[in-house]
Amino acid sequence: MVTLAEVARxxxxxxxxxxxxxxxxxxxxxxxxxxxxxxIRELGYHPNAGARALASSRSNIIALMMPxxxxxxxxxxxxxxxxxxxxxxxxxxxxxxxxxxxxxxxVRRVVGSxxxxxxxxxxxxxxxxxxxxxxxxxRPAVLIGIPADPSGLTCVDLxxxxxxxxxxxxxxxxxxxxxxxxxxxxxxxxxxxxxxxRTRDGLRARAAELGVRLxxxxxxxxxxxxxxxxxxxxxxxxxxxxxxxxxEAAIDPLLSLLRQQGRAVPEDVSVVAICPDQVAVQAxxxxxxxxxxxxxxxxxxxxxxxxRVRGERGERLELxxxxxxxxxxxxxxxxxx
Amino acid sequence: MVTLAEVARxxxxxxxxxxxxxxxxxxxxxxxxxxxxxxIRELGYHPNAGARALASSRSNIIALMMPxxxxxxxxxxxxxxxxxxxxxxxxxxxxxxxxxxxxxxxVRRVVGSxxxxxxxxxxxxxxxxxxxxxxxxxRPAVLIGIPADPSGLTCVDLxxxxxxxxxxxxxxxxxxxxxxxxxxxxxxxxxxxxxxxRTRDGLRARAAELGVRLxxxxxxxxxxxxxxxxxxxxxxxxxxxxxxxxxEAAIDPLLSLLRQQGRAVPEDVSVVAICPDQVAVQAxxxxxxxxxxxxxxxxxxxxxxxxRVRGERGERLELxxxxxxxxxxxxxxxxxx
DNA sequence: ATGGGTTGTCGAAGCGCTTCAACAGATGAT
DNA sequence: ATCATCTGTTGAAGCGCTTCGACAACCCAT
Numbered sequence: 056m057v058t059l060a061e062v063a064r065x066x067x068x069x070x071x072x073x074x075x076x077x078x079x080x081x082x083x084x085x086x087x088x089x090x091x092x093x094x095i096r097e098l099g100y101h102p103n104a105g106a107r108a109l110a111s112s113r114s115n116i117i118a119l120m121m122p123x124x125x126x127x128x129x130x131x132x133x134x135x136x137x138x139x140x141x142x143x144x145x146x147x148x149x150x151x152x153x154x155x156x157x158x159x160x161x162v163r164r165v166v167g168s169x170x171x172x173x174x175x176x177x178x179x180x181x182x183x184x185x186x187x188x189x190x191x192x193x194r195p196a197v198l199i200g201i202p203a204d205p206s207g208l209t210c211v212d213l214x215x216x217x218x219x220x221x222x223x224x225x226x227x228x229x230x231x232x233x234x235x236x237x238x239x240x241x242x243x244x245x246x247x248x249x250x251x252x253r254t255r256d257g258l259r260a261r262a263a264e265l266g267v268r269l270x271x272x273x274x275x276x277x278x279x280x281x282x283x284x285x286x287x288x289x290x291x292x293x294x295x296x297x298x299x300x301x302x303e304a305a306i307d308p309l310l311s312l313l314r315q316q317g318r319a320v321p322e323d324v325s326v327v328a329i330c331p332d333q334v335a336v337q338a339x340x341x342x343x344x345x346x347x348x349x350x351x352x353x354x355x356x357x358x359x360x361x362x363r364v365r366g367e368r369g370e371r372l373e374l375x376x377x378x379x380x381x382x383x384x385x386x387x388x389x390x391x392x
Numbered sequence: 393m394v395t396l397a398e399v400a401r402x403x404x405x406x407x408x409x410x411x412x413x414x415x416x417x418x419x420x421x422x423x424x425x426x427x428x429x430x431x432i433r434e435l436g437y438h439p440n441a442g443a444r445a446l447a448s449s450r451s452n453i454i455a456l457m458m459p460x461x462x463x464x465x466x467x468x469x470x471x472x473x474x475x476x477x478x479x480x481x482x483x484x485x486x487x488x489x490x491x492x493x494x495x496x497x498x499v500r501r502v503v504g505s506x507x508x509x510x511x512x513x514x515x516x517x518x519x520x521x522x523x524x525x526x527x528x529x530x531r532p533a534v535l536i537g538i539p540a541d542p543s544g545l546t547c548v549d550l551x552x553x554x555x556x557x558x559x560x561x562x563x564x565x566x567x568x569x570x571x572x573x574x575x576x577x578x579x580x581x582x583x584x585x586x587x588x589x590r591t592r593d594g595l596r597a598r599a600a601e602l603g604v605r606l607x608x609x610x611x612x613x614x615x616x617x618x619x620x621x622x623x624x625x626x627x628x629x630x631x632x633x634x635x636x637x638x639x640e641a642a643i644d645p646l647l648s649l650l651r652q653q654g655r656a657v658p659e660d661v662s663v664v665a666i667c668p669d670q671v672a673v674q675a676x677x678x679x680x681x682x683x684x685x686x687x688x689x690x691x692x693x694x695x696x697x698x699x700r701v702r703g704e705r706g707e708r709l710e711l712x713x714x715x716x717x718x719x720x721x722x723x724x725x726x727x728x729x
Numbered sequence: 730a731t732g733g734g735t736t737g738t739c740g741a742a743g744c745g746c747t748t749c750a751a752c753a754g755a756t757g758a759t
Numbered sequence: 760a761t762c763a764t765c766t767g768t769t770g771a772a773g774c775g776c777t778t779c780g781a782c783a784a785c786c787c788a789t
Binding site for chain 4: 730731732733734735736737738739740741742743744745746747748749750751752753754755756757758759
């Protein structure tokens with residue numbers, strides 16, 4: 056391995072000069088800089104990460120804590136992770152992948168060992184066991200998702216309350232008076248992952264304001280589960296003409312089932328999904344949807360966490376505004392035509 | 393931050409003794425060990441990662457290089473990543489997440505800086521630009537996937553050739569004489585990701601052996617693409633009664649379309665999928681499938697790479713045998729009933 | 730008693746970098 | 760010509776750990 060000392064010798068300068076060329080923390084004459092950079096290139100030098108971390112007490116690593124569950128909103132998680140990795144690289148950092156499995160202990164370990172300079176937590180629950188730790192280590196951290204008490208923390212998330220409201224508004228404007236919501240699996244609500252509950256609240260609040268009837272049902276992502284949920288919905292509210300689907304995995308089953316029952320989309324019923332755009336355009340009917348801006352969430356999380364690494368303080372709650380894209384799955388309610 | 397020196401003072405021993413307690417590289421009396429461990433607990437000591445890496449030239453980090461594309465076989469990628477992270481922790485290592493984006497340069501950087509002790513590469517192409525580098529850095533590395541020339545490298549993968557063969561066998565045994573294969577998107581073949589081509593070869597070879605007619609068509613994962621592909625298949629081979637689907641995203645569309653055309657599964661046509669078990673059981677018909685053992689691939693990759701870190705040499709190609717699970721989507725061919 | 734072999738512990742060197750204080754030389758103001 | 764100021768560079772200290780060689784202290788054969 057090439058060391059900084061060898062580069063210094065090769066360029067005919069001292070080690071500290073090479074270091075300063077690399078970090079830019081002191082002015083270096085153009086001539087010297089050029090010579091050093093040339094040596095670095097010729098020797099193929101890469102600074103040793105451990106030495107650097109030891110001397111500077113900065114590892115240039117961000118830890119990303121992902122849920123271990125592999126059954127829910129996978130594409131979203133994946134896209135966030137990739138956005139985090141990409142954005143981190145743009146800030147000269149790398150990403151350490153932690154699974155939720157280790158729980159709060161992982162936070163202690165990573166912080167205690169100086170492995171990472173900062174952490175990003177995904178899939179934060181309302182009352183998350185990792186939060187107290189995070190608050191009092193004082194390490195830079197950003198949550199993707201919003202806990203019950205975000206005080207002293209930085210959070211990014213899609214504004215799910217507004218998302219719910221937006222879906223209802225869209226359907227209400229089209230004249231739908233009976234709306235059914237296909238929610239996430241019951242387990243998601245039981246875990247108190249805030250986004251599902253906030254979406255529900257947003258839906259309900261706006262429905263009440265607009266005088267629209269709303270039925271909210273959790274639903275697993277399988278065909279069979281969707282079939283059961285749908286028939287129960289139509290039993291209770293035969294006049295349902297609008298659907299909002301939050302569970303990605305339930306989208307295809309729902310469309311299939313509607314088709315099977317001879318209900319045309321969007322002529323007889325309208326469907327609005329809350330899902331990544333890619334999912335919306337790949338479905339059998341191009342779906343009117345509110346996008347989950349996974350990429351942007353990941354990107355903002357890194358930007359916010361980098362700001363904290365650079366020393367900016369203070370709590371902060373950043374809600375990304377929902378955007379609804381009208382595609383082919385929503386139209387005027389039959390009665391209103 | 394608590395340091396090793398403080399632990400040593402607290403326990404009334406030298407720093408080296410603490411180090412040996414931690415690493416187990418020298419024998420320590422039970423009494424001393426106990427005292428040191430007690431101090432570690434009391435002080436909440438965590439060894440500093442940078443210092444450790446510098447002194448031992450081992451970072452205890454494995455780099456995992458993931459494709460950046462977010463459109464293909466996402467659940468599989470995700471499951472592999474989580475399995476890698478989990479298994480790595482069991483070996484006292486952490487995982488650094490790299491995206492394919494940086495390309496070969498990432499390999500150079502990670503190896504050069506000693507950031508990671510070893511690398512695991514996913515989504516390896518037949519003629520992958522990262523391989524020459526990997527070979528001559530001599531760093532422990534394991535590929536998930538198999539390149540054209542695996543010499544000098546360690547690879548793990550599902551045996552896709554056998555997988556293809558197995559699918560054909562199953563359908564042939566049930567009496568199907570005309571089989572259509574819904575392959576991956578054309579882009580996958582164009583990138584020369586080996587698995588798709590090997591599956592096709594396996595399918596073709598066994599079909600030829602068994603005297604079965606086989607039509608292989610790449611297909612995008614959208615409903616529209618599947619519709620087009622299906623109608624072309626049925627134009628060319630109206631007698632098709634067996635389907636093998638490799639593109640996960642095409643599964644639901646295919647089942648929907650068959651239903652719409654009044655072709656019952658499995659009475660009229662049989663469908664065999666190549667996909668994670670979870671996808672197979674969530675489809676509208678519980679699918680007969682060959683599982684993609686994502687978890688095991690990730691686990692084995694880590695185990696193999698750890699063996700190399702410990703010094704084991706030699707190239708190695710580990711093919712996981714395919715397992716076909718019969719569920720509700722395959723049955724005797726109509727003509728054979 | 731003597732010597733050789735264990736076993737448990739320690740001191741010190743050193744891993745490759747960052748950063749601080751110091752300094753030589755050039756620049757500008759007086 | 761003189762002093763203060765700035766610029767560019769350097770040497771040395773030290774970050775927290777691992778590891779090597781040394782060395783007591785003890786064991787069991789002789």
